[in-house]
Amino acid sequence: MGEHIVDNYEVHVCMGTAGVASGGTEVMEAFRKAFEDAGLPAEVKERNCKVKATGCRGLCARDVLVDIYIPGKEPVTYEHVTAEMVPTIVQEHVVGGEVVAKWAAKKDYYEFYEHQKRYVLKDCGKVDPDSIDDYIAHGGYEAIKKVLKEMTPEQVIEEVKKSGLRGRGGGGFPTGLKWTFCRNSPGDLKYLICNADEGDPGAFMDRSIIEGNPHDVIEGMLIAAYAIGCKEGYIYCRAEYPLAIQRVKRALKVAEERGFLGKNILGTDFEFHLHLKEGAGAFVCGEETALMASIEGERGMPRSRPPFPAVKGLWGKPSNVNNVETFANLPMIILNGADWYASIGTEKSKGTKIFALSGKVKSTGLIEVPMGITVRQLIFEVGGGIPKKRKFKAVQLGGPSGGCLPESLLDTPIDYDSLIAAGAMMGSGGVVVMDETNCMVNVAHFFLTFTQRESCGKCIPCRIGTKTMLDILARITKGQGREGDIELLESLAQDIKVSSLCGLGQTAPNPVLTTIRYFRHEYEAHIKEKRCPGRECTELVKFEVQEDACKKCGICFKVCPVNAITWEKGKVAYIDKSKCVKCRECIVNCPFNAID
Amino acid sequence: MSEKTLETQENQEELVQEIDLAGVDDVCAKYIGKKGAIIPVLQQVQEHYGYLSKEMIERIGENLNVSPHQLYGVLTFYAQFYTTPRGKYVIRVCRGTACHVKGSGRISEVVKEEFGISNGETSGDLKFTLEEVSCIGACGMAPVIMINDKTYGNLTPENARAIFREYANKEE
Numbered sequence: 001m002g003e004h005i006v007d008n009y010e011v012h013v014c015m016g017t018a019g020v021a022s023g024g025t026e027v028m029e030a031f032r033k034a035f036e037d038a039g040l041p042a043e044v045k046e047r048n049c050k051v052k053a054t055g056c057r058g059l060c061a062r063d064v065l066v067d068i069y070i071p072g073k074e075p076v077t078y079e080h081v082t083a084e085m086v087p088t089i090v091q092e093h094v095v096g097g098e099v100v101a102k103w104a105a106k107k108d109y110y111e112f113y114e115h116q117k118r119y120v121l122k123d124c125g126k127v128d129p130d131s132i133d134d135y136i137a138h139g140g141y142e143a144i145k146k147v148l149k150e151m152t153p154e155q156v157i158e159e160v161k162k163s164g165l166r167g168r169g170g171g172g173f174p175t176g177l178k179w180t181f182c183r184n185s186p187g188d189l190k191y192l193i194c195n196a197d198e199g200d201p202g203a204f205m206d207r208s209i210i211e212g213n214p215h216d217v218i219e220g221m222l223i224a225a226y227a228i229g230c231k232e233g234y235i236y237c238r239a240e241y242p243l244a245i246q247r248v249k250r251a252l253k254v255a256e257e258r259g260f261l262g263k264n265i266l267g268t269d270f271e272f273h274l275h276l277k278e279g280a281g282a283f284v285c286g287e288e289t290a291l292m293a294s295i296e297g298e299r300g301m302p303r304s305r306p307p308f309p310a311v312k313g314l315w316g317k318p319s320n321v322n323n324v325e326t327f328a329n330l331p332m333i334i335l336n337g338a339d340w341y342a343s344i345g346t347e348k349s350k351g352t353k354i355f356a357l358s359g360k361v362k363s364t365g366l367i368e369v370p371m372g373i374t375v376r377q378l379i380f381e382v383g384g385g386i387p388k389k390r391k392f393k394a395v396q397l398g399g400p401s402g403g404c405l406p407e408s409l410l411d412t413p414i415d416y417d418s419l420i421a422a423g424a425m426m427g428s429g430g431v432v433v434m435d436e437t438n439c440m441v442n443v444a445h446f447f448l449t450f451t452q453r454e455s456c457g458k459c460i461p462c463r464i465g466t467k468t469m470l471d472i473l474a475r476i477t478k479g480q481g482r483e484g485d486i487e488l489l490e491s492l493a494q495d496i497k498v499s500s501l502c503g504l505g506q507t508a509p510n511p512v513l514t515t516i517r518y519f520r521h522e523y524e525a526h527i528k529e530k531r532c533p534g535r536e537c538t539e540l541v542k543f544e545v546q547e548d549a550c551k552k553c554g555i556c557f558k559v560c561p562v563n564a565i566t567w568e569k570g571k572v573a574y575i576d577k578s579k580c581v582k583c584r585e586c587i588v589n590c591p592f593n594a595i596d
Numbered sequence: 597m598s599e600k601t602l603e604t605q606e607n608q609e610e611l612v613q614e615i616d617l618a619g620v621d622d623v624c625a626k627y628i629g630k631k632g633a634i635i636p637v638l639q640q641v642q643e644h645y646g647y648l649s650k651e652m653i654e655r656i657g658e659n660l661n662v663s664p665h666q667l668y669g670v671l672t673f674y675a676q677f678y679t680t681p682r683g684k685y686v687i688r689v690c691r692g693t694a695c696h697v698k699g700s701g702r703i704s705e706v707v708k709e710e711f712g713i714s715n716g717e718t719s720g721d722l723k724f725t726l727e728e729v730s731c732i733g734a735c736g737m738a739p740v741i742m743i744n745d746k747t748y749g750n751l752t753p754e755n756a757r758a759i760f761r762e763y764a765n766k767e768e
Contacts, residue, residue, distance in 0.1 A: 018734050018737050018747075018749065021740075021747035021748060022737070022749065059736075060736025060737055063737070198733065199731070201693040201694075201730055202692055202693035202731060202735055203731070203733070203735075204733035240730075240731075240732060240733065241733060242745050277635075278639060279674075279676075280635055280675070282674050295632055297631075297632045297635050298634075298670065299669055299670055301673075315631065356735055359697045359698070364738070365736040432697060432735075434697060443697075456673075561753055561754060583699075
C-alpha cells in the first residue's frame with residue numbers, strides 16, 4: 001500500500017429490520033469506536049474509514065452482515081457479527097490485512113446470490129438509505145432527469161407498456177395500461193398512490209425496498225406522476241413498519257429540500273407533492289378502494305367497482321394505485337430501455353420478481369429472480385433446500401390469497417399465469433416452505449383464521465362464508481370432522497369466490513381449495529381415521545414413541561422443555577404424558593419421525 | 597362496547613392519574629380544516645397518551661367537529677387503536693405464516709405462563725400487554741416478537757422466556 005494515497009475504507013453494516021433486531025446498531029457503534037481508537041496505526045488512521053448503514057441485502061438469517069471494502073482488494077463479508085467481534089475484525093483485517101477466515105462468509109453465502117438477478121434490489125445493501133447523496137452517487141434521480149428532459153408523458157407510458165411490466169402487488173395487471181386509464185380521465189387534479197400496506201403474512205419485500213432504498217420508490221413515483229399527470233401523491237405505509245416509516249419521512253423531507261419534490265421540479269414546470277400516510281392495522285386496506293377510504297379517514301372498506309379508481313378514486317378524483325415494487329422497477333426501465341427489460345423473464349411475465357422465502361428452508365430471506373424460474377430452483381438452488389434432512393411437503397405461494405403446491409408441481413415456472421393455472425397466484429411474492437412435520441389442514445385453518453379475522457364485514461359471502469368454513473376446519477383439526485365436510489368446504493369455497501365484493505373474499509378460499517386438491521388424503525386421515533399425518537393438530541397426536549422407528553439417539557430427551565421424556569443410551573425413549581405439554585419440540589426435532 | 601369492557605376500563609383508569617386533555621387540543625390544532633384528519637389525529641393522540649379514553653374521543657370530536665360515533669366507527673375498525681390503558685411494554689407476537697410454521701403459538705403461551713395475560717390483555721400492574729399481530733415482516737428470522745419498537749428473532753420458548761424476565765426485572 002502506498003503511504004501517501006488517501007483512499008476510502010468502507011464498512012457496510014446491514015441495518016434493515018432484521019439487521020437492527022440482531023444488534024446492528026451496537027455493531028455500527030463498535031466499528032465507529034474502533035476507528036477512533038488511538039491504537040490504530042497511522043496508515044489506517046489517515047485514511048477515510050467510513051462506517052455506513054445499509055438496507056437489507058436479503059439473507060436475513062445471517063444477520064448482522066458486515067462488508068469490509070479495502071481499496072484494491074476483494075470486498076469481504078462477515079456473517080452473524082456481534083459487537084464483541086468488531087475489535088478482532090478491525091485489528092486483524094483492517095489493520096493487519098488478514099481476513100478473519102472463521103467468521104467470513106463461506107461458499108453457501110455466495111451461492112445464495114449466484115442464482116439471482118438483482119436489479120430492483122441492486123442497491124439495497126449498498127446504498128445508505130438515509131443519504132440522498134449516496135443514492136445520487138449510485139445513479140439515483142438520473143431516470144427522472146431523463147424523463148423530464150427528453151420524454152413526453154405519452155412516450156413514458158409507451159415505454160412502460162413496451163417493457164411489459166405488470167403490477168407487482170399480486171394481480172399482475174399491465175402497468176402501462178392502468179396508467180392510460182387514469183391519464184385519459186378528465187380532470188385537473190389526479191392522485192398517485194403507492195401501496196405499501198404489505199399485509200400478507202410471509203411477505204416483506206416492500207418493507208425491505210423502502211427501508212433499503214426509499215429514494216428509488218420516490219423516483220419511481222415521480223416518473224409515474226409525470227406520465228399520468230398527477231400533482232399529488234401518497235405513500236400508504238403499514239404502521240407495523242416503524243423503520244420504513246422513519247426512513248420514508250426523512251427521504252421525503254430531503255427530496256423536497258433538494259428540489260426533487262414540490263413545485264418546479266428540476267427547474268421544469270412539473271409539480272408533484274408527496275405525503276406519507278400511516279395505515280392503522282387492517283389487512284383489507286391493501287385493497288385499493290379500501291386503501292383510499294382509509295386515506296380519507298373512513299373505515300377501510302372496499303367499494304364496488306365500477307367506477308374504477310382511474311375514473312373516481314380518492315376524494316372522488318381519478319387515482320392510480322401501484323405497489324412499492326412496481327414503482328421500484330421504473331427507474332431502470334427508463335434508464336436501460338424497455339427492450340432490455342422485456343428481454344428478462346418469460347413471454348407474458350417480464351422482468352424479475354422479488355420473493356420472500358421463509359419457513360422450512362435453509363436460506364431464508366429476500367430473493368430476486370427472473371420470472372419463469374421454477375419453484376424447485378427457487379427452493380432447492382437459491383434457498384438451499386430443506387434443513388434437518390427433512391422431506392419437502394408443500395410450498396405456499398402468494399400468501400393468504402395463494403395456494404399450496406405439492407412436490408409433483410415443483411417444476412411449475414413462476415409466472416403470473418402458470419401459478420394461477422396451478423391454483424396458487426403470484427400474490428405479493430411470499431413463499432413459505434413446509435416439511436413433513438407440517439399439517440395441510442392446519443395450514444388451511446391458519447390462513448382462513450387470518451382472512452376471516454381481517455374480513456371487513458361489508459359483504460355477506462366473505463363475512464359469514466369464511467366464518468362457516470373456518471368452523472368446519474376447526475372441527476376437522478380437533479378430530480370432529482364428519483363425512484361430507486370436504487364437499488361442503490368445496491361448495492362454500494366456490495360460492496365465496498364468485499360472490500365476494502373484493503379480492504380478499506374472492507381469494508380467501510384458495511388455500512383451502514388447493515390443500516383439498518393436492519392433499520385430500522390428509523383431510524381424509526383427519527376425518528376418517530382421526531389422525532394428523534403432519535402431527536401438528538395436537539388433539540390428534542398421541543405423543544408416543546414408535547419403538548420400531550426410534551433409533552435411540554436421545555435428541556427428543558435433550559429438547560423436551562419440561563423433562564417429560566426419559567431416555568438412556570441404547571434405549572428407546574419414553575414420553576410421560578402426565579408431564580407432556582404437547583409443545584411438539586420432540587416431533588419437530590426427531591430425525592426419524594418416530595413420535596406419533 | 598360491552599358493559600364489561602366499560603367496567604374494566606373504569607377499574608384501570610383508577611390506576612391512571614387524572615388526565616390532562618390539553619395534549620388532545622394540541623394535536624387537533626394541527627389538523628383543523630384538513631381533509632382525512634381523523635386517523636392521523638387518533639394516531640397521534642394515542643401516541644401521546646398510550647390509548648384513547650372516552651374523554652379524549654369526545655374532546656377530539658369537539659375539536660374536529662365530528663360526532664364521537666363517527667370516531668368510534670373508525671377506531672374500532674383498525675387493529676391499532678385501543679380504548680383501554682396499555683402496558684409499559686407491549687409484546688407483539690408475530691402470527692405470520694413463517695412464524696406459525698416455526699411454532700410461534702408456543703411463544704404466546706410463554707407470555708401467558710410468565711405474566712398471566714392472553715392476547716389483547718394487559719397485566720394488572722400495567723407493565724405488559726400481549727398482542728398477537730399479523731406478519732411483522734421479519735420472516736427470515738422467524739419466530740419473531742417485538743417489544744415496543746425492538747424486534748427479537750429466532751426465538752425458542754426458552755430464550756423468549758429469558759427476554760421476558762429481563763424486561764420484568766427492569767427497574768421502573
